[in-house]
Amino acid sequence: MVLLRKSIPQNRDLQTAAELGVMKSLISVKHLAILVIFFVNGCSSIVTNEPYTKEISNQCFEVEQSFNIYLVEDYSLKTYKVETEESKIRMWGTFRERKSLALTLKKGTEIKVVTVQDYSDGSNGHCWRVFATTAELTSTFFELPTCWSYTKNLWVYPESPWQTKKYNLSLKMNTKYLGKAKACKNS
Numbered sequence: 001m002v003l004l005r006k007s008i009p010q011n012r013d014l015q016t017a018a019e020l021g022v023m024k025s026l027i028s029v030k031h032l033a034i035l036v037i038f039f040v041n042g043c044s045s046i047v048t049n050e051p052y053t054k055e056i057s058n059q060c061f062e063v064e065q066s067f068n069i070y071l072v073e074d075y076s077l078k079t080y081k082v083e084t085e086e087s088k089i090r091m092w093g094t095f096r097e098r099k100s101l102a103l104t105l106k107k108g109t110e111i112k113v114v115t116v117q118d119y120s121d122g123s124n125g126h127c128w129r130v131f132a133t134t135a136e137l138t139s140t141f142f143e144l145p146t147c148w149s150y151t152k153n154l155w156v157y158p159e160s161p162w163q164t165k166k167y168n169l170s171l172k173m174n175t176k177y178l179g180k181a182k183a184c185k186n187s
Helices: 002-007 011-041 161-166
Strands: 060-062 067-074 077-083 098-105 110-120 126-134 137-143
Touching: 126 161
Parallel strands: 077 137
Antiparallel strands: 060 110, 067 077, 067 098, 110 126, 126 137
């Protein structure tokens, strides 16, 4: 009789096993909820067509002061970025990156802002990433110095998407390198 009793689970053991299963599933749900919150808050999004970006999105600007566009290569990733004396201090991030001068945009050249991104930079928070194009770099986008996490002397105001939303502000170009928005000549 003692052998039978040990091999048959007692009600108390069944209850403990059931509670353990419920606890495991609650922990899984908790982790899933944390992941969902993390992914929702940590996402970048294209905001080119949002009302608060209308003063720069799909707008053309004339170069007021010459600046350089560099090709930045990081393994197989190739991007084009604007660098000026004021912005270059924090522009380049990793030791793997190689950069080479791609083009110097002269005064009077027209650029067009084609993409505005509310960019999530992990624990640093969100910043703007603004991409433009010009006839001199056909079918290639280049990034303007607009993310406070990568550069200083930003070309846009306000500095972060959070400020734009909290204070109901519009994103504006704020640099000596570009003139006011105007009708595009070449598009």
